Amino acid sequence: MSDSPVGRFLSMFCRTLGLFLVLPPLLATALQGQAEPASRSNGSSPGLESTGASPSGALSPRNANYEMRVRLDPEARVLAGTQTLTWRNIQDTATSELWFHLYWNGWRNSHSTWLREDRLRGRSDRGSNIRDSDWSFLEVDEIRLADGTDLMPTRRFRAPDDGNTADRTVMVVSLPKPVAPGETVAVELVWRAKIPRTFARTGYRDDFYFIAHWYPAIGVFEGARGWNTHQFHAATEFFADYGVYDVSLELPDELIVGATGLLQEATSVGDGYTRHRFVQTDVHNFTWTASPDYIEITDRFAVDGLPEVAIRLLMQPDHLDQADRHLHATKAALEHYGRWYGPYPYEQVTVIDPAYRSGAGGMEYPTIFTCGTRVINPAGGGSPEGVTIHEAGHQFWYGVVGNNEIEHAWLDEGLNTFSTARTMDVTYGPSKMMRSYLRPPGGKIGGLVRKRYDDFEQSRAVYGSRFSRFISSDGPTMDAMSVPTYRAFPRGAGTLSYHKTAMWLHTLERHLGWEVLQPAMATFYQRFAFGHPEPDDFFGVLEEISGRDLDPFFDQVYHQSKQFDYALASVSTKPAKLRGYTEGPDGQPVVAGKESSGKEGPEAEDEATSREGASEDNKPVFRTEVVVRRLGGGVFPVDVLMVFDDGTEVRRPWDGRARWQLFVEERAAKLEYAVVDPDRVLLLDLDYTNNSRLVKPASQFAARKWSSKWMVWLQDLMTTFTFYL
């Protein structure tokens, strides 16, 4: 291959083709011997319900292809772009309209749907502190067909979700003639975009730029269901078809650039500008970043059984000592997600350490993602490793499996939160509690020094699945997860998408076993790679692979917002001595213990002992009664464990349906304690403290221990307070 741009493109194309050839066997490896590993037909995405044929050798349908040329004016903070969109109708219905997202109009003014929802969710990216120069817009100045037909006269804005006429994030144009199934239409657009001071990780800070959601992006045509082109909402992000992006960015010479895809060429165009051309196939979005401060570090991910991936890390100089931590976490994600679900299908991944206070941290985009760390950030506390693995993981759950995030954000966020926690656990083990200090008066500046507390470990269940946030948020009592994400109460949407999904996947892992859940998720990944799966697709795959009817579970956690809480209501263990009347030797009722069998001596004593509750070896028998209650509305099968003072353990399964259940054991040992769900399978149980009960409560020592330790804090605080007096 030559070194010319065309040669490099061909080289990349061939490598992609090669990857396509190795992908199915690798995915089959991830399935670990599943009977019927799903196969991918020649270049098509099997899960996509489309009629459009994919270009030969493509991983995706490639029906939304962009060729863009963009120039940045750093003084005016404006992007000027021309783009050619080539869109192919892959549905079996014609359409005479084209719908576009103009996301940056979400920050056009305070009446946009994004800003209204941002206020409603109780935390604002910018609060009321938005200056005139901070707002953004995306203005389409021209839109015409390749033959020159002007579509501008037909342009109008729509607000399909809330009817907000002030919202300009969805633009529609009418075509002179419908695009038939399988037919392609090319549209040329000329547009201008004012870059915001960061909203939703997008914008500028000084000479740092993170540019996402930035160009007029075609919506998803769903045939008879019409266009799926939602407005820009505060709690939702992406949904787009896959395609090829060929993007040329003309930027000031001093800027170091990272973007979706591979850099094809960087050539000076005069006036202090360099044109950077990036190309990427089979992605559904394109994002880029630029800053003069980036320090570039390159590495390769290479492990047996998975394709090699080039890693390009763009670090802030402040964080250079943490570069290895970013690289290690990225590789951990590529390896574990790759082995569990299927390989990362692209040649390169670009890892971005965003500028301080840029607001761009912790976000995923195709083949590029942002992390986020602090200058003083000791290892072991879960950051930046956690965010790096999470965003790298989104390359799989969001990048490759392109669910509709606007309607079902949990399908990628939840699956990815679960997978992040698992990867963190197998890579780093439990995380340590972290606290931030050096918080000056005024409350404007947060803790600048992070301190790790090694004595306090946070398990995967608590930290990874964010159990504490789950139970302390409005999530458990808010919307059902089946409510489309963009319609969910903004304050609870994140809890549902991230935490609740991770919690119930974690529960499924403990219930079904990882050996069942892993191939199920791998099958889902493979079957819906480069497609747009719906929730039922995921549920169907889980049921198919597990061979279990999981509908009752999904019904409770997804279609309804049932809460789970099993509790040990009471325990008692008493001698199994019979009191009252019993049957005497002559068949007549006699008071228990007073009857006589006519025997005398030791023989009579043995019989009396037996009647009064003793085992064969003459040990007294105790009757143990354990009452378990279902306090929540949710139903889940649980075990009840009874542990006796002779060390024996009795485990009794319970379907968990009734509101309460009595468990009785008679044996020559006293009960020490009982636990419902002893293995904590049901991680969704909101109160695990009430799941166990000792016959003799023993919390006194713990109370003394921890209150005496805590008292030292109060004493020290009081002494500190005297400073002021």
Next chain:
Amino acid sequence: MLSPIFRGLRRAADPKLLVLLWLANTLVALPGALAIGEAIRNDVGASRFHKTLDEGFDMEWMAEYSHRNGTGFPALFAPQRTGAGAVYENLDAWFGGRLLSENRALAGVLIAFGLVWILLQGGVVARLVGPPRAAFSLRGFFADAGGYFVRFLVLGLMSAFVYWVLYRLGGWAFGLVDASFQDAGTERELIHRVLFLGTAFVILLHATRMVFDYAKIATVVEGTRLAPVAVWQGMRFVANRPARTLSVYFAVALMSLAFLWLYTLVAPGPGQSGAASLLFAFVLSQLFVAGRLFLRLALLGAQAEVYQDAGGL
């Protein structure tokens, strides 16, 4: 410089005085500790979580405890407030001026102890400026304490007002720093600036402390009746002898910092699972509390020596 410090340390090494202060501190803290103990006991109840809490700590239980005890006094319990964490948490709260703002019940306890401390200070200062090795009597101590209570209370209110102003100014200044980093600058630069401004801020806080310490000493030694006059006397004393007053203060402050650092190294972790080890940990941590009180006495004692060495005003 060292002579008044050593003499101050010797004066502070008064077991009866120290026990009195420790007792006052402990007795005021005890109801809070009992309330937290009760909250933990009730929350753990008959559950098996007692086992992990006996042997170490359990963050799963903590997540549930925090959820169930999100308000009131029980909400003050947190694992980072035990062991060495207590030092970090309190230093951070002191620097940020957040001691009274976190929780109303806690503010009540602190104000209650503040009043007790103001009462005791009269006796403490009188003893520190009195003849060395004088016999300690509770009656005499409390007679002095009562005698100076109103004047020290007014001094305490004045110092609280000055600190309030300083923290407001500090908040404003740090707010300006924050604003200057909204659109440019790195975190490292911000840390440097916060450290620079923070150092100046802490020096101001300590300078204020020093002036009010000498105001109390002047009140006792000179018999000054009006608090503003005593503050003026304190300021004048410091202004006339900056090297001596600052060096003594700085030396004791350094000793205090070293002491705090040492405690963070030996502070008991969560590992005590038996009564004996728990008792040992408790004694060790109470020695730390006593040590802090001793250093507070030592500072006052050294300053009293400086004042008397100088022959007063």
